Amino acid sequence: MIDPDLPLDEQNARLRAILGALMDRAERGQLPSRPMGQLSDVVALEQQVRARTRDLAEALDKLRVTNARLSQAERDAVGARNTLADALEAMGEGFAMFDARDRLTLWNSQFCAALPDIRDQLGTGLPFQDYVRMVSESAAIDLSGPAERDAWAAQRLQSHRRRNVNFVVPLVQDNWLQVSEQRMNSGGTAVIQTDVTAMVRTERLEREKLLDEQAQMVRATLDHIDQAVLIFDAKARLAGWNRRLREIFAPPSALLASGTPFTQLLNDLMRRRLLGRGNIRQVLTDWVNGPASRPPLGLDLVQEDGTELHLSAQAMPDRGFVISFTDLTRERRAIAEMHRMNETLEARVQARTVELEAARDAAERANASKSRFVASASHDLLQPLNAAKLFLASLAAMDNAPAQSRLIGRVQSAFASVEDILAALLDLSKFDIGAARARVDTVPLGPLFARLRDEFQPMADRRGLQLRVMPCAASVRSDPVYLKRILQNLVSNALRYTERGRVLLGARRHGSALRLEVWDTGPGIPPDKQTEIFREFTRLNPSGEAGMGLGLAIVEQACALLGHGLDLRSEPGRGTVFSVTLPQASAGPHAAPPLPDSDQTAGLLSDMLVLVIENDATSRRAIMGMLEDWGASPIEAASLTEAEVQIADLGLAPDVILADHQLDDGATGLQAIAALRAAHGDIPALLVTADHGPALAEQAERAGVLVMTKPLALRRLRRVLQQVPQLRAGQGNSAPGARRGDHSYWLRAGD
Incomplete structure (x- = not known):
């Protein structure tokens, strides 16, 4: 009558029905033939009913507890979801999450806020590919045409295959949006959008400020030379001049302004008869209007007061040109005086000879002083030039527009020319003062x-x-x-x-x-x-x-x-x-083959821990940015104390030390390297300095430290850093293939 496979409620209902029937029959006395047997059956049925009732009560209690826990779990889930939604809204950045099938599941109000024409199209289940297509077609993105938009969408889908992606999207009205995409362990993708407009504009202002500072240094250099200089752009408009020009010609202040046409300056000089007589006007005008490849022009001028000038005009690659004036009056008069003295009485020859020797000695001292000045000026210019070169290299590595890339290339070319000129002047000054x-x-x-x-x-x-x-x-x-x-x-x-x-x-x-x-x-x-x-x-x-x-x-x-x-x-x-x-x-026994190209071995710098010790904040930021672009993991310090704190916080020594020589309070990079090596072992180290003298190079070589002079040769620096894993594997100076040379024990001959 009772099937044990039936639900407990139904079993209890049947038992209660049976018990009710038996009790009814017992009360009415309808079973007189077997009263004792019926009574025992009733008792047994009652016990079963009580047991089933007890089991049912326990099951109901467990069901109530389970229902209470389920209700609490549902309340907790709703609270957690609300908390997550509030947190995402409070981020201030756009956030969205796609599941493992690349379907949109969650986003906040800031997501695509900069793209108002696609915000209303976002919805749960939106495929990632459709989202990328919508973004590429948005009018808020600063892309020129359909071809460029299609190329951007294809590149975006291609980068989505990688685990981590970071890039910047140009928006209209000079706005910029940084997108960071991270793959989650569940297979889904988290996308974060950050407005970096202020950062991009700030970097642009800093770059313009840097260029202005370089222009000021060039002007200061021009003001220190003894020639009067005029610089004109490709349209023959005044672009620069120096202090010596004012001293020689004293032109009106209104004419010494950027943009003044060459003809106005020429007319003023001719009107005041400062360029002598003859067809000077026609010669200069014909030369200025000549072809871009016109040869240099040289003229000797004599002013009415007897001042003798040498005019030199030189064309620049961009069709601009430079005109310089050298005052030869003193030299020419000295030559004339020498001829006159040679024609005087023989009795005065010896005395004049002594005077000439004294003049020669003074000229040699002046020449030595000039060479020392050039060396000192070059030394002072190398520090900001090195920082500017590093910043430009980092800027060139970014995803720039074609026009910006061309401008960056021109600036880099200009800095390379300045670097070559400074290097040549420094070499000549070394020879002149005997420091080579x-x-x-x-x-x-x-x-x-x-x-x-x-x-x-x-x-x-x-x-x-x-x-x-x-x-x-x-x-x-x-x-x-x-x-x-x-x-x-x-x-x-x-x-x-x-x-x-x-x-x-x-x-x-x-x-x-x-x-x-x-x-x-x-x-x-x-x-x-x-x-x-x-x-x-x-x-x-x-x-x-x-x-x-x-x-x-x-x-x-x-x-x-x-x-x-x-x-x-x-x-x-x-x-x-x-x-x-x-x-x-004979060929050296340890001659090493040339190093591979740095572009083919870029992975060698991945996660390399580089300690940068530089007291100048601008140079330090430039070096840090360059190392990060190369894939290294740099840590920065302004002094030995900060370097020790950084190493203690990390709990491990760096793979290589890159230290500037001149630190604050009289400290030097060699001292810092020696202290860190004493505490953490023989770490490969590079010393960066603007001092090109042999004394420092010899001192560094004795310490097993490579010297690299400013401005840094970036390709050589990268090639040197790529050897660090081999050096550590070979235990420093005894690395196979290493040889003594170039003030170090660990540069290959091919470098």
């Missing part, structure tokens, strides 16, 4: 020639020339730095003055020595000019890419310092050969 020191070592020519070919091939292609670098497996005895500078100047000079044909670099045996030769098919050098071209600031027949005439002067003085023979053979109209003769050496 040679470090003779075995130099393999193969890697050196390969580096020169890679460096100058773009310049040869740009000028339509053929550059041939002959392979060479020999080695020579020379200073690797000065030898590279010598060949750089010779190859650059050959490419600059050759209009068609080719330039060749090679080596040939010359007895027990080697002769390095640079051939060109340029215009050649007249015999009477072959000595003059080695003078400073001397240039013959310059082309559109002319320099300042310092390269051959540096070559001559470097060869004299190293004891290398320097020869010149030239035939006008056919070409020129420069040759440097130096002793041959």
